[in-house]
Amino acid sequence: xxxxxxxxxDAIICGALCAGCRAFFGYPITPASEIAHDATKYFPMxxxxxxxxxxxxxxxNMLYGAGxxxxxxxxxxxxxxFSLMQEGISYMAAARIPGxxxxxxxxxxxxxxxxxxxxxxxxxxxxxxxxHYHNIVFAPxxxxxxxxxxxxxxxxxxxxxxxxxxxxxxFIGQMMETIALPEDLPDACNVPEIKFPYxxxxxxxxxxxxxxxxxxxxxxxxxxxxxxxxFADYKIMQNELPESEIDGSEDADIVxxxxxxCARIARDAVEKARENHQNVTLFRPKTLWPFDxxxxxxxxxxxxxIIVVECSRGMMQNDIERFCGRSRVSGVYADGGIIPTSEQxxxxxxN
Numbered sequence: 532x533x534x535x536x537x538x539x540x541d542a543i544i545c546g547a548l549c550a551g552c553r554a555f556f557g558y559p560i561t562p563a564s565e566i567a568h569d570a571t572k573y574f575p576m577x578x579x580x581x582x583x584x585x586x587x588x589x590x591x592n593m594l595y596g597a598g599x600x601x602x603x604x605x606x607x608x609x610x611x612x613f614s615l616m617q618e619g620i621s622y623m624a625a626a627r628i629p630g631x632x633x634x635x636x637x638x639x640x641x642x643x644x645x646x647x648x649x650x651x652x653x654x655x656x657x658x659x660x661x662x663h664y665h666n667i668v669f670a671p672x673x674x675x676x677x678x679x680x681x682x683x684x685x686x687x688x689x690x691x692x693x694x695x696x697x698x699x700x701x702f703i704g705q706m707m708e709t710i711a712l713p714e715d716l717p718d719a720c721n722v723p724e725i726k727f728p729y730x731x732x733x734x735x736x737x738x739x740x741x742x743x744x745x746x747x748x749x750x751x752x753x754x755x756x757x758x759x760x761x762f763a764d765y766k767i768m769q770n771e772l773p774e775s776e777i778d779g780s781e782d783a784d785i786v787x788x789x790x791x792x793c794a795r796i797a798r799d800a801v802e803k804a805r806e807n808h809q810n811v812t813l814f815r816p817k818t819l820w821p822f823d824x825x826x827x828x829x830x831x832x833x834x835x836x837i838i839v840v841e842c843s844r845g846m847m848q849n850d851i852e853r854f855c856g857r858s859r860v861s862g863v864y865a866d867g868g869i870i871p872t873s874e875q876x877x878x879x880x881x882n
Contacts, residue, residue: 591619775827
């Protein structure tokens with residue numbers, strides 16, 4: 532292993548190569564553009580395909596096609612592009628197609644600006660398309676996690692045959708940190724043996740005739756049965772996948788809940804609070820769906836105050852209130868490219 536000073540977006544491509552990703556389809560957009568640029572540079576060196584699509588709509592449908600063929604593939608975008616991909620992601624979820632979607636969040640709505648935000652939370656966590664489905668959502672808070680969670684995303688997308696989203700704010704995508712990487716990248720491609728029973732493969736044959744991949748089901752009872760089957764798998768994911776990090780005791784008076792850049796800022800506020808002899812714990816979800824609800828309930832059972840810190844107008848706070856009740860939950864948040872400060876969080880702790 533070698534230690535490399537690297538940007539978060541660049542670490543995504545390193546993780547994809549180590550996971551055996553064989554195809555990238557994307558359209559550059561700030562603050563995610565380095566991912567597409569790196570893919571076109573490094574994927575061909577590893578014998579993989581990197582293609583700039585004409586739009587985000589085209590990119591997500593290329594991802595659908597690659598996944599339907601059993602290929603480990605990914606795309607990357609930011610908020611406006613992620614909005615355009617929602618129909619395709621909905622189709623992938625319905626047809627049980629694997630694929631990794633990276634969203635480096637910027638300010639919205641509309642084109643907004645290129646500042647950091649976490650306003651894509653609802654789209655990613657609650658499914659931005661129509662119907663009933665979930666995406667698995669990883670929430671990295673460091674460059675090292677941009678690398679490791681990309682590898683985990685590819686493992687999860689084929690294990691559960693469902694779209695997986697890596698949701699990171701612009702700060703995590705653009706910041707640089709030192710991480711350990713394999714010496715032989717990009718030649719370190721570890722192409723996994725992908726067992727995907729619906730796959731037609733590169734060429735059709737007698738064994739694959741009759742394999743039909745579609746999200747369309749015209750008979751209501753059959754569509755209901757497919758939804759039931761998918762939601763049974765979601766229950767399995769909710770038992771196996773939730774992951775979180777707890778910084779502090781499990782009997783804290785005050786619990787902060789934050790992910791991404793907000794978790795790093797909240798950690799600073801927690802350290803200052805402890806210097807003032809305040810019993811404060813930070814709960815950081817590493818998966819936003821499925822959410823580690825059991826761990827949250829355990830760490831907040833004695834807390835008189837739960838403070839949700841986020842770069843959006845209370846999107847995650849709504850979920851925390853659903854888990855823990857409204858009476859104890861409040862929020863510290865900002866939007867438009869502004870981030871909450873340690874001082875604002877400390878004020879919420881004190882009041």
